[in-house]
Amino acid sequence: MSGAGAERPRPTFLVVDDEPMVRKLVARGLAELNPEKVLEVEDGLEAQKILSEVPVDVVVTDVLMPNMDGRDLMKWAQEHCPEPLWIVLSGLDTFDVAVDALHLGAFDFLAKPPEVQRVRVAVRNALDQIALVNERRQLYAELERSNAQLAEKVEQLEKLCQMLEDQAETIQGDFDRAEIIQRALLPQEPPDIDGWVFETLYRSGSSVGGDFYDVIDLDSQHLGLVVADAAGHGVAAAMLAVLFKLRLNLRDSEGNLLMPNRVLRHLNRRLHQSVSAPGAFITAVYALLNRRTGELRLASAGHPPAIWIAASGEFRLLERTGPALGLEVDARYTEKSVHMDVGDRLLLYTDGVVEGAADAETHEHIARVARAQTDRHRLLRDLYEAATRGISGDRDDITMILFERGEGVSRFDDTAAPGERQKPQPPADQVLLLQGVKGKHAFLSIAGNATWIRSQGFYEAANELLKRCSDLTIDLGVCEYLDSTFLGTLHEIIAARPDAVKVQRLPVKLRALFEELSMDAVLNHTTVSSEALPEDMHPVGEDQLDTEAQARRMLSAHETLASLSPENQKVFRDVIESLGGHFEPDD
Amino acid sequence: MSDDGLKQAASVIDWAAARRLAGEDDDLLAELVEMFPEESARHLAAIRAAIAQEDAEVLTRAAHTLKSSSRLFGAEALANHALDIEILGRDGLVAKAGERLRELEAELAKVIAALREGPLDAEPEQPS
Numbered sequence: 001m002s003g004a005g006a007e008r009p010r011p012t013f014l015v016v017d018d019e020p021m022v023r024k025l026v027a028r029g030l031a032e033l034n035p036e037k038v039l040e041v042e043d044g045l046e047a048q049k050i051l052s053e054v055p056v057d058v059v060v061t062d063v064l065m066p067n068m069d070g071r072d073l074m075k076w077a078q079e080h081c082p083e084p085l086w087i088v089l090s091g092l093d094t095f096d097v098a099v100d101a102l103h104l105g106a107f108d109f110l111a112k113p114p115e116v117q118r119v120r121v122a123v124r125n126a127l128d129q130i131a132l133v134n135e136r137r138q139l140y141a142e143l144e145r146s147n148a149q150l151a152e153k154v155e156q157l158e159k160l161c162q163m164l165e166d167q168a169e170t171i172q173g174d175f176d177r178a179e180i181i182q183r184a185l186l187p188q189e190p191p192d193i194d195g196w197v198f199e200t201l202y203r204s205g206s207s208v209g210g211d212f213y214d215v216i217d218l219d220s221q222h223l224g225l226v227v228a229d230a231a232g233h234g235v236a237a238a239m240l241a242v243l244f245k246l247r248l249n250l251r252d253s254e255g256n257l258l259m260p261n262r263v264l265r266h267l268n269r270r271l272h273q274s275v276s277a278p279g280a281f282i283t284a285v286y287a288l289l290n291r292r293t294g295e296l297r298l299a300s301a302g303h304p305p306a307i308w309i310a311a312s313g314e315f316r317l318l319e320r321t322g323p324a325l326g327l328e329v330d331a332r333y334t335e336k337s338v339h340m341d342v343g344d345r346l347l348l349y350t351d352g353v354v355e356g357a358a359d360a361e362t363h364e365h366i367a368r369v370a371r372a373q374t375d376r377h378r379l380l381r382d383l384y385e386a387a388t389r390g391i392s393g394d395r396d397d398i399t400m401i402l403f404e405r406g407e408g409v410s411r412f413d414d415t416a417a418p419g420e421r422q423k424p425q426p427p428a429d430q431v432l433l434l435q436g437v438k439g440k441h442a443f444l445s446i447a448g449n450a451t452w453i454r455s456q457g458f459y460e461a462a463n464e465l466l467k468r469c470s471d472l473t474i475d476l477g478v479c480e481y482l483d484s485t486f487l488g489t490l491h492e493i494i495a496a497r498p499d500a501v502k503v504q505r506l507p508v509k510l511r512a513l514f515e516e517l518s519m520d521a522v523l524n525h526t527t528v529s530s531e532a533l534p535e536d537m538h539p540v541g542e543d544q545l546d547t548e549a550q551a552r553r554m555l556s557a558h559e560t561l562a563s564l565s566p567e568n569q570k571v572f573r574d575v576i577e578s579l580g581g582h583f584e585p586d587d
Numbered sequence: 588m589s590d591d592g593l594k595q596a597a598s599v600i601d602w603a604a605a606r607r608l609a610g611e612d613d614d615l616l617a618e619l620v621e622m623f624p625e626e627s628a629r630h631l632a633a634i635r636a637a638i639a640q641e642d643a644e645v646l647t648r649a650a651h652t653l654k655s656s657s658r659l660f661g662a663e664a665l666a667n668h669a670l671d672i673e674i675l676g677r678d679g680l681v682a683k684a685g686e687r688l689r690e691l692e693a694e695l696a697k698v699i700a701a702l703r704e705g706p707l708d709a710e711p712e713q714p715s
Binding site: 018019020021022024025028029064066091112113114115116117120 | 607608609610612615618619622623626648651652655656658659
């Protein structure tokens, strides 16, 4: 109490005794405690009057007095004036009364006749007690203040989150408008050209894409085909694609058609002048087709090969004929040419179709797929699905143009079906939860790193499926990691419906984790054999993050884990306590 | 004064105990000594009046207070007389208490006389 001692306010004392000499003795003892006041009265009634009017810190009272004795005075004070501490003076003959007084909450009692020294010690102890109580009160007040501040901070944080969400919405709105503009660059309808059929498929990766294509009816004999892919994707790539369209010049100043090598050479120079940002470049193919003769000349600026497929089944990859646009100021391009007979096809595409694996073998594989599938529409759909299968993260734009010498209906497809439309995806290192149903058998698959963020969604999805289906298999074949909340949640789901839930394709490292945490219920419901997942596995809906439900989920999951073994109890005790749970070790 | 007188005075009150009570504060002790005759006279008067009016309650409390005051000076003999009367009062035996009054008064006179003489041990206690 050394620190608080210096700032203590000076105390006020009250001495209650009918014997003036005893009062004098006690008052002398108190005088050395630096009091504000030492008040003296003869009996309980007078003491009541004082206590009702003056704040008193310590009362020293006799027991046996006329009018109102010490015990009655304390009883009254308990109700009407609970602040002071009480020290009771008592001889041996009134000892029982003194004990009563202690029961009434007296701080101490002094034997009569009281020694000055003892009075001093007892009252000093009482003052220390008062200081302690005050200090504790102050600490509580401070704590409450801190809590209030914390609550305020949380509120500010929530507001900040709301602001970020609003901004994200604004940005998304900008993206959506940019997408509309960017789509306006793309041809709306295929040109109607006798003896030639066109089929396209275009899907942007994020909402705005950097791919560009066009089919241009140049004159009665000629047709131009362009496919371009600006580096990267998103807004920057889309701007590059816009620039590409602006700078694309297919005729010279006198209106004569330019050959593909010249078109790319001019385009390269112009783009190089206007774009000097690092990493800003465009790959492109320009093909000039004589629609009467079927002669096709083609130049390619760093673009994936065009594939020519003869009606006979023979195919050729038409590789790049120069560097990507915007990289070298004086780049030159050669040309390749093929003759297209009736039934011959040419496939142009961007590298989103091969997604990274851009080796010759991949392109030849595409060529063989293209040769085998004669249905043009199906072909492009198949290639698109192959390119996007298993990709959960953000992917590149995808553009394909297939044209064929022959009769048929041309079609430009640049709009994804509602289910196919790509939503913003979590980064690849996060979890993908997929669900699907075969008959009465439901499947849930956890891919990647599963953390608490999706645990509530997973829990709800499992319960929802269990309502509709008799069996639920949880597939962990491509699961990398489960955090403790997910582990506990998994255990809860199985423990709640051991008759219905099974785990399959459990990776070795997860099995080791289950064993370490004594997750017997999960291990006992893990099958050795595995069933194929349904065809129509689709993502579990992103739940709105209900923080309260999430906190409950975390607490429940950790409590479940803690209940499995004494080791788990130790490991998760702190987590549970910090989540506000009552930790009850089950002995 | 004779040796006898000295011994008697020493047993009537206990100066050492009184000084300890007063925290070795001689000024305080002197003030208490000065107050005693008047206070004790007041209690004695109350005791007499209570006996005359046969008021056991007042008798008990007055005797109790006189006892407490006596013990301030270690006047054990006087305190014991007062205690006897207090007990009689508590038992309602007021007349019997009256019979003990003389002894009380005699002892009180001795105590007051001894207090007037003052602490005889300005020097340390003498071996007898």
